[in-house]
Amino acid sequence: MISNTVAPPTLDASYLDRFRKPASLGNPVRDLNPLVLLACAVLLAVVTAMLPELVGSAAVCLAAVVLAFLGGVGRRFVSVFARLVLAVGGFLFVVRVIFAKDADTYWSWGPFGISPTSITEAAGFTVFVLAMCAILTLFFAFVPIRHLMLALEDVGVHRKASYIVLASFQAITDLGANVRTVLDAQKSRGVETEGSIVRRAGAFLPVLAPVFLSAMSQTEERALALDARAFNVSSRHSQFVFLRRPGITDWAVLGGMLVLTVGSIIGKVLLWH
Amino acid sequence: MTIRLDDVSFAYPDGSLAVDRVNLAVAAGERVAIIGQNGAGKTTTVKLMNGLLRPTTGRVLVDDVDTASQTTATTARQVAYVFQNPDDQIFGTDVRSELEYIPRHDRWSAERTNERVRRAVKMTGIGKYLDLNPNDLPFAIKKFVAIAAMLVGEPRYVILDEPTAGLDGRGLALLKRLIGQLEDEGTAVVTITHDMRFVADTFDRVVVMAQRQVIADAPATEIFDDDDVLARARLQRPVGAQLAQDLGLAPASLQLDDVVALIP
């Protein structure tokens, strides 16, 4: 049985009140100002670079997982991050580890070789890259692009600039939709696109050209659609959905992060150099 | 030889239920109109018929084969669907290559290709546009190109989704002729339309959808006589028939000539 039918909202006052309040993602961590979160992400990357290799990076990865759960996106984050660990991490580690240049290798063949140092080095590098990936993934799991753009507009970034970024991300999704449309069109003409990997790969190439061509013709259609909505009018524009102004919490989090960064730099210079 | 929907429901991935326990059968050679409000589930229903969508619950059988058991491509060879939005269907850079898509894919002989393409072109009257780009054609003509592209494959069932949208009088006449021709050849034609005059003039069997369900399935004269069904599906009679009814010229007739004959 189908039970999850979406009930239409009633447009009463309580529904409309949502638009009078700042947009919220329903979680205090994720509701921090997107730019503050962005700054934190950058600072965290700096911290990672300052901390001792391997241990420090591993700690940052762990911290990212904890933060993700605090922000209520734990599951999604872990599933993406696990895949990164397996794919990117595995690949990097293998590529790095087999180029031992020192003498005491466990194993060597031609230019390849594995040694204790190459293992430590590869591990350090791999975990470092993974930590960076974790920070980036976390940021995008926390902040919808739309909110980032709203925050940028709040600090004076031009609407057209923010549109470009938003549209770029949107266009990536649209491309996926285009692929589905073209595949549907092919299927309805009796062209097999379902089934084995070979068949799907075979169907892939003929789809590419139409997908890109239709993306290009969409440019004109989109432009007209936006022009009809007075996109180019230069007067002050307003926001329908809007963000909360950064408050004391935002500044406190940012301050804390700065302290951590400075601490890690001092640590690197004085303690674990 | 039928398309049969057995208690079919369908919900889109976002959770919205678009078709709710529909039972419907279209036999070979039939000519059926599907009418109903916007969002009633017409497009979803016909996409279920050609396998583009598969039911969430229930079964769709095309010539006794469950569409869920075979690829869409296989179903679609029997049941051709002309999309509501022609841009979703047409990808060729000129009309001719669009029409020759199936022949090229299936490596037909030149004679067979020419014969079928010529026939499809003749039925749809798009001979003048063969070398043009479908993108530059007016909406209505693009739609005819989409129809022709499907006719080339000689399917046994043809589904037209809103072919009357934006069509001029001449286009309507052409469409009517085309549907008649297909019927003569034993091809079933299912047409979704909002043009009540077209329905009254062209179809014997009319399926009415409202709120995700089929609420009536009967000859056009019966449907347009049934105030209850019309009200529930928020439909209206063709203008001439409305007039006849307002004037108390019983029976409220659908064809204009009948109305004229009733006036003293």
Added chain:
Amino acid sequence: MALIEMRDVNFTYAYADAPALQGVNLVLQPGLLYGVVGRNASGKSTLCNVMRGIVPNFHDGELTGDVDVLGTPLRDWDPAELSRRIGYVFQNPFTQISGIRDTVFEEIALGLEHLGVDREQMIARVIEVVHELGIEALVEKDPNGLSGGQRQKVAFASILAMDADVLVIDEPTSQLDPESTEEVFAIIRRLKEKGKSIILVEHSIDLLAEYVDRIIVLDGGRVTAEGPAQDVLTSPALDAAGVPRPEVTEIAHRLEAQGRGLDTTPITKDAARTVLSARLQETSRDHSTR
């Protein structure tokens, strides 16, 4: 001041062999509802494009002659200002979604954001058009998950919300069910009553006849008739352009062909009802006196 004035206007799309508009001379007055009719490819959308400056700003091609919009030559208009002053609902219902908003509610508000309308007013406007078009159930939906007719309504609502004084509307009901079609026409009539100037392209001649003040007939890129609806819809220019007559007018014509012509040729249902019931009464009286 005329709303739009065209003198000897010709337009040929880039690299098309034949012009899409030829020798168009038109003077449109503000505050009226104009219907534009003609066969497919007769140039209706092109005419709209010129009036709204889409030609020559977006489509390449050769435009000759003079076009004045609200008293100012088209070339002197800032394209952004035109987009603010003239609302334009495009013909194709499938290409009018902005693609940058996640719900229908926000999609409809987009134009108002660009115009700098403040939030309370935005909410009020959006709610108003949502009620007018009866699309309450859709406001939470992703604009990309709509049926054909629903898309057309949302596109119309988005422009309606912007409340421009001049509206160009190209086949707003092509995908709509009969009831929604009537509703759209009722909205258009209300807009006219509020003093807006409207140019409406439509194939549904029965409805045009009920609502519009004047009709422009296009045939092969030429304007072959322009005048009050009653005159144009009963004139031979309509047949010549291949445009069907309203059903009620058609009934009158067929009666006339059979030598049973009516006193006046009706174009609206009401007019037809009046003249036909008069005829009915007459005959029944004849009957009883005999």
Added chain:
Amino acid sequence: MNRTPSPVTQVVAIGIGAALFFVLGRFVAIPTPIPNTSISIQYAILAVFAVLYGPVVGALAGFIGHLLIDATGYGIWISWELASGVFGLIVGVLLLRNAVAEGEFGRPLAVRFSVAVVLANALAWLVVAPLGDVLFYSEPANKVWVQGSLAFVSNSITAVVLGLLVLSLYARTRTRTGSLSHDR
């Protein structure tokens, strides 16, 4: 372009161009034996956008698209992002006033396009990228030159070949609209 595209079109084109550049660069990179270097087909699309929508679109779509690729990969490397921008800019400038959008795409234009792509590639990968590497990142000069030259060669070939292909396809979608006669 005989007529500069309207500002709205340009803004939209930057967004869509950057997205195409990103998708191709991120997911369709063909690896080569040389470390950190892969055959990138996204420059073909970028060149086409520069031809159709002008230098500003070319520059920004390239820069933003490349920024997106790197931001979701191994980190931002500003000199190469700039180089991608410069590539789009130069192709756009060298092909100002063309008529591809109206379906004109003959041999003279193909030659002009190829020359422009090679020149733009030279400037981007033999001048901007290596110079930036040396200035911003103090990379050893000989290493960046080797990388730059490799990028120059592989990008020139792919961008010319694929670019011509896409352009001719696109021009075909814009063929002369014949006289549409009014009877069916």
